[in-house]
Amino acid sequence: xxxxxxxxxxxxxxxxxxxxxxxxxxxxxxxxxxxxxxxxxxxxxxxxxxxxxxxxxxxxxxxxxxxxxxxxxxxxxxxxxxxxxxxxxxxxxxxxxxxxxxxxxxxxxxxxxxxxxxxxxxxxxxxxxxxxxxxxxxxxxxxxx
Amino acid sequence: xxxxxxxxxxxxxxxxxxxxxxxxxxxxxxxxxxxxxxxxxxxxxxxxxxxxxxxxxxxxxxxxxxxxxxxxxxxxxxxxxxxxxxxxxxxxxxxxxxxxxxxxxxxxxxxxxxxxxxxxxxxxxxxxxxxxxxxxxxxxxxxxx
Numbered sequence: 001x002x003x004x005x006x007x008x009x010x011x012x013x014x015x016x017x018x019x020x021x022x023x024x025x026x027x028x029x030x031x032x033x034x035x036x037x038x039x040x041x042x043x044x045x046x047x048x049x050x051x052x053x054x055x056x057x058x059x060x061x062x063x064x065x066x067x068x069x070x071x072x073x074x075x076x077x078x079x080x081x082x083x084x085x086x087x088x089x090x091x092x093x094x095x096x097x098x099x100x101x102x103x104x105x106x107x108x109x110x111x112x113x114x115x116x117x118x119x120x121x122x123x124x125x126x127x128x129x130x131x132x133x134x135x136x137x138x139x140x141x142x143x144x145x
Numbered sequence: 146x147x148x149x150x151x152x153x154x155x156x157x158x159x160x161x162x163x164x165x166x167x168x169x170x171x172x173x174x175x176x177x178x179x180x181x182x183x184x185x186x187x188x189x190x191x192x193x194x195x196x197x198x199x200x201x202x203x204x205x206x207x208x209x210x211x212x213x214x215x216x217x218x219x220x221x222x223x224x225x226x227x228x229x230x231x232x233x234x235x236x237x238x239x240x241x242x243x244x245x246x247x248x249x250x251x252x253x254x255x256x257x258x259x260x261x262x263x264x265x266x267x268x269x270x271x272x273x274x275x276x277x278x279x280x281x282x283x284x285x286x287x288x289x290x
Binding site: 049050051067070071074082084085087088101108109110111114115 | 194195196197201204205208212219227228230231232233234237246253256258259260288
């Protein structure tokens with residue numbers, strides 16, 4: 001998929017979800033977690049393990065995309081909180097989780113990787129990938145303005 | 146503590162740990178989690194909820210500090226992985242967790258907020274805060290070079 005692809009890395013071998021925005025450096029995919037509408041991942045196209053393995057310019061560009069996704073999700077979903085994380089313990093290929101959170105979501109106030117706190121969370125609708133892509137473009141334009 | 150301090154915000158009311166580096170925008174503190182030597186937090190000095198509540202310049206500056214801490218921790222601890230996260234569900238005041246991870250640490254490969262995976266993890270020594278501060282300064286200098 002990319003020049004620096006690594007065998008048996010699932011993010012080198014597949015997009016990792018429905019791509020809603022992409023450029024030469026990275027792609028934004030919808031995570032499609034039922035309880036977490038809007039949950040996106042910003043995935044580096046090339047295979048690198050840590051943010052500090054990237055050039056200063058690529059780090060900055062990637063974070064600009066992460067924050068554009070945060071802007072788009074805040075505008076579309078109006079969540080109570082946004083969670084950002086780059087973990088990669090299982091898949092050591094740089095990718096960012098951008099997760100809208102609500103006070104009544106299954107894990108709040110804990111991280112989504114902790115034990116659930118409740119089972120009666122309301123189901124919220126996910127917006128269409130195309131609309132999300134448009135909002136990311138809109139947020140990116142403000143960055144460049 | 147800061148001009149924009151908010152009542153009952155623990156990160157407005159206290160430093161949040163031993164400060165090893167700071168500037169006008171933020172401070173780096175040692176988290177002092179026994180099982181996670183090197184675990185640091187980069188805490189914004191002013192009270193803001195989300196990264197996208199900050200100016201573009203402050204976002205970029207804050208991430209430069211986060212990545213300088215990542216560099217310093219990689220150099221000092223040589224961990225198997227670095228985890229970065231800005232969650233703030235309980236304390237909605239922007240702060241980043243910068244966490245060195247090892248394959249045999251208590252939660253690996255899960256996040257440190259998930260259920261533990263093992264109880265026989267080796268105890269690793271934490272380095273002195275002054276040494277960590279020096280390495281952060283060293284990493285910041287490379288950013289500015």
